[in-house]
Amino acid sequence: MSTKDVLTKADLAELRRSALGTANPLGVAADLAEAAEQGRLEDPDDAGDALTLAAEIAEIRARPDAALRYAERALAAYPSEDDPRAGFARALRARALFRAGGRDDEAMAELTALRPLLSVQPDAPAYVSAALDAGGRSATAETWLSEAVDSLLSERATEASGPASTAIDPVVDLGPPDAPGVLFFLLQQRHRVRRNLNLPHDRQDDLADRLETQLVRRAGERRDAESDLLFWPRAEFDRLLAEHAALSEVYGSDWDAHRGRLEKELVRLRGAGQAGLAVFRATVDGLNAFAGRRDGDPADAAVRAGYAAEVQARPSARIPWPPERNDACWCGSGLKYKKDCLPRSRS
Helix, strand or coil: CCCCCCECHHHHHHHHHHHHHCCCHHHHHHHHHHHHHCCCECCHHHHHHHHHHHHHHHHHCCCHHHHHHHHHHHHHHCCCCCCCCHHHHHHHHHHHHHHHCCCHHHHHHHHHHHHHHHHCCCCHHHHHHHHHHHCCCHHHHHHHHHHHHHHHHHHHHHHHHCCCCCCCCCCCCCCCCCCCCHHHHHHHHHHHHHHHCCCCCCHHHHHHHHHHHHHHHHHHHHHCCCCCCEECCHHHHHHHHHHCHHHHHHHCCCHHHHHHHHHHHHHHHHHCCCCCCEEEECCHHHHHHHHHHCCCCCCCHHHHHHHHHHHHCCHHHEEECCCCCCCECCCCCCCEHHHCCHHHHHC
16 A cells, blocks of 8 residues: 555545455555554544554454554553543454463453443444454353343333333334444344354344344335445445346446445435435445345345445444545545546536
C-alpha cells in the first residue's frame, strides 16, 4: 500500500473494507501503525482505531506477535483501557495471547475483565465470544453469554412486573430494525456458539429465533419496495451473480449497475430528508448462511430482507455516505468519490 501523507477517517473506513483483499495485508497493517506513530492521522484521536485495525489484520493473517504488539499500542493510544472503543483491541490482544502459546492465563484475565461489557455494548458478545472460540473455550463463551442473557431477561421481567414476577417469556424490546438492542446480539451469539457445540435447542434459542423473525418482519414492513442498501464489493458481487443469477434483477446486471443503483437510491433518500445514510457491506457466505438458518432461498425477498436487517445491525458493516468529493469512494475502488460513484447518480 502506498500510504498517504495524512490518513482521514474516510481512508481508515476504506482500509477497513479493503485491506484483507490487497496483495499485502500485513504491509497495510504496518503502514497503519507507522501512520499512528508518526502522527499522520488527520484526527489524532483515531490512533487507537488505526492500531486496532492493524492488530485485527495481523491476527486474521495468523501473525500473533504482530497482532499483540499492535493491540498493546492501540490500548496505549486510547485514553484508558476502559474507553468504550478499547474493548475490541483488548479482545484482539486476548486472541493473540492464546495463539502465542503459554499465555492462556493472561488471555483469560483480559477477557474476564471484558465480561461485564456483554450486557452493555452491542459489539461485545461477538468479539468476546470470538476470542474465547480462538482459545478453544467455546463452552466458557456459552456459559458467559447464557448468564448475561439470564441477567438481562431477569432485569426486564422485574421492570415489567415487579420483583415477584415469574413470567416465562418477559416482553423483549427488540429495538428498531437498524439498531436492535444488546439482548438481540447476546441471543444471536449464544445461538451461534451452541450450534457450534452441538448443544440441544433450548428456550433461549427459541427466543433468538423469534426475535430474528420479528426483525425480518419489521424490516420488510419498513422497507417495502425500497432498496435494502446492501453493498456487494466487486468479488462478492461477481460470486453473488454466479451463484444466484436471478439477483441481477435486484442488485444490477454488473458491478457498475449495482453501484449506480445504490448511489441513486441514496441521493433519493437524502432528497426525502433522511440523514445519517450509509450502505452496508454484504457477503455471499453471510446471505447463504442466513438463508440456511431460515430454510429459505437466498433469492427470496423475505430472506434478503432478513439478511439485510442482520447486516445493518452490525456497526462494522456500515459504510457512511456520502464521502467528501475528494475522499476515497465508498465502494472501495480506490478512486476519488467525484471520479467514481458520485457521477453515477446522474447517469
